Amino acid sequence: MSLTLVALGSAVELNFPLTTFTLPNGLQVAVVEDHANPLVSVQLWFRVGSRNESYGITGISHVLEHMMFKGTRKMKSEEYSQTIQRWGGMDNAFTSEDQTAYFSEVPKARLKDILEIEYDRVANAVFREFESELNVVREERRWRTENSPEGSLYELLRATAYIAHPYHHPVVGWMSDLENLTLEDVERYFHTYYVPNNMILVVSGDVTPEEVRPLVEATFGKLPRRPDPPPVRTREPEQEGLRRVELKREGFASYVALAFHIPEGKHPDLPALTLLAHVLTDGKSSRLYRYLVKEKTVAIDVQGWVEQQLDPGLFVLWVAVQQGHTPEEAESLLFQALEDLQNHPITERELEKAKNRNMANFVRRYQSVVSKGMLVGTWAILDRPEAALAWPKKIQAVSLEDVQRVAQTYLLRDQATVAILRAVPPKDMNAFMKKMKEASQKRFRR
Amino acid sequence: MAAVLTMSAGPFPIHRFTLSNGLPVIYAQKTDLSLTVLRLVVYAGKRDETDGKWGLANLTAEMLTEGTKNRTSDEISEEIEFLGAQLGVDAGIYTTQVTLNILTSQLEKGLQLTSDLLQNPTFPDSELSKLKERIISSLQESLNDPDQVLDEAFRRALYDHHPLARPEEGTPSSIRALTRQDLEAFHRMFYSPRNAFLAVVTNLPQEELKHLLEKTLGSWKGDSVEHRALPPLPSHTSPRVVLVPMKVNQAFVALGHYGVRRTDPDYPRIRLMNYILGGGGFASRFFRIIRNKMGYAYSVYGYFMPGYKLPGYYLAGMQTKVETANDAIQELIQVMKSFQKEGPTEDELRDAKSFYEGSIPRQTETYGQILGALVNEQLYGLPDYYWIKEIDLMQGYSRKEILETARTYLHPDRLVLTLVVPPDFTFDVPSFKDVKVEVWDPRDLLNWEE
CATH class of the missing domain: 3.30.830.10 (Metalloenzyme, LuxS/M16 peptidase-like)
Known part of the structure; x- marks a missing residue:
């Protein structure tokens, strides 16, 4: 399958042959061919993430991801990554709300070997060094969230926008859960969700479906089918009225974040919402950048994005407030600009620019075998693998009316969650420093 | 010894040529996408800053996209973004790098714009004062981020008062003191095809690329430049x-x-x-x-x-x-x-x-x-x-x-x-x-x- 993108009046050919098949045990397999380099990426995607978690075990999907590197009945802890590095490859993993994904990139000659060790990792997992790894995860939470003002604000924004649905919980989990999780919790979770009928295997690179299939059958084909994991029952109730939340931090930077509820990732309004995000915040010529940063000079940067998820997601706007201005000034200008959008539709040129940027990004972004596999895996979770290739056409088909309609439908004040990070100047730096100096002098007197 | 070098020509051919204005070009052809990425490297960085004009190299680079004799700041961002291109400017210790990532069908337009930015920047006062405030604001905001604070502290602890420790952006007071005349002088002094090189990866064949580069960048003129040497590093003998x-x-x-x-x-x-x-x-x-x-x-x-x-x-x-x-x-x-x-x-x-x-x-x-x-x-x-x-x-x-x-x-x-x-x-x-x-x-x- 070759994918033709039309960008700026010219066709861009992308070679993106995709083959899918399903094994009797329910495992979905997607093969992406790319023969430009002698490389292959093998990716394991599980339909499980913080979306499947409840109070008491938040963060468990991500902890399990860490534990999957702790060896098998045949391999020692971390031997998996060390083996891949010995081959000249790389590997990593990530957990999000909807999925847990493991990916590697190795020389093509290692196709059989990598499938074997990936299979071994799922079939024969042994969770060693649990307590020490839990320490590592707690450090990760402190680093990424607690010591990052923006990370803390993002956590608060989501926890406020979602009150019932598990998207309320941060992917990394709440600290008290990370202090109390047990190995038994993790093992039970593993057996529930890491089953072939809840998994997608993506093989991308210098391979053919014909050579991949028997290798997959001989390995992952041996996993027995298990009961399907329980569905997520909770739905987010409709939001009635604006929600506001504030985080105060000693420091020097203030931010305003806005979130609006939007439909699930495969909903037909998502392409228009994606283009709307381009129009509002993508680049220095975008509407909000021009208005807040250049014209009113209340912000140093504006970002916006669509969280395209399995269950209804969010449209997020994120503003870094310029020194000398307040978050409230930025917030009020943001709402003004959104109101203006309801009354002054975007222009033909704005829409065309958004499409050009989206298409060019697509070409730029999916160059490596890892990124091509990621694209297919992401869509396999959201919808189905082939949807990855249908997306550019859906973007092309968006009309001015569509963008106007989604702006009027979803970006409503009463549907907004406003989260403010207010910087308060550090209280008493001199006392701080005096105390510290004294403490470090003392040690000489011992 | 491993036999990795048996491919005597390497994985793809690398070519070098020089434009008529003296700009050296290093180029590789890659044909799987109609895509071009290029980076113009100008030898102008913080080592070239004198007299307390800290942040001048960075400010000059950032101001390239804020107005030329032919285009306003808004027109520049509108044009480049409409093409679906990415244009980035980055100034470091020794060099200023302008990177363009663009679909090859739009390359000529992208190069014309780049050429205008290099040759005709006007550094308009209205944009200059706004940009200065944004840079100062983001410097202050960097104090919120422990990773950035650590980075900055480590560089200073290591290099002491040597210029290598100086923030590339300058300081709030040095930035405020910079004027349009400073930027014009810095630009005049260092932005020259004989004080730069260009690296390109594109699906275009060499002759076509050369022709396009001559047509767009060929009018850029200038001589080679002498750079002052940085002082030696302070010695470190104890922890x-x-x-x-x-x-x-x-x-x-x-x-x-x-x-x-x-x-x-x-x-x-x-x-x-x-x-x-x-x-x-x-x-x-x-x-x-x-x-x-x-x-x-x-x-x-x-x-x-x-x-x-x-x-x-x-x-x-x-x-x-x-x-x-x-x-x-x-x-x-x-x-x-x-x-x-x-x-x-x-x-x-x-x-x-x-x-x-x-x-x-x-x-x-x-x-x-x-x-x-x-x-x-x-x-x-x-x-x-x-x-x-x-x-x-x-x-x-x-x-x-x-x-x-x-x-x-x-x-x-x-x-x-x-x-x-x-x-x-x-x-x-x-x-x-x-x-x-x-x-x-x-x-x-x-x-x-x-």
């Missing part, structure tokens, strides 16, 4: 400890010392040595001991950042729990010291060589990766396909040679240690027991005296 208090609940740790230049013949063996010690992710000793065995940190790493005209630095770092931070630092230094005593094991060395050899095809998979390799070749004067040749060299090193490399290039006895920690932290690391501890106010990181 140093700097604590920066912030409201954090972890200790952010960076320790290190001077390193080497990119062109140092020992650079490949240093990389190999460092892979085993701290650069090799899951396979490194730092990771195995500090993260996996002790559970001290999520991320722990070490790297040699090579320098261009002056030696770069070695930096090892982590974020770790406050209560055990002193132990974690001591352990990290212990790992360095024992590595210097015993060197790598046979297995470690074999695995590291095998990693590099197998990684060759992953190094030039994308247009951007190839561009990066071409820029390095040209900037540092490295041979064609240096990334393969250096890996070939690595295959020959013995355990003894890597041990000697560790002994020569690691200096655990004269480390510069910087920590961002909560104010109630008490520093107590045995390796530094006789070292006077300095405590820095993070707000002072916005000031600069040379």
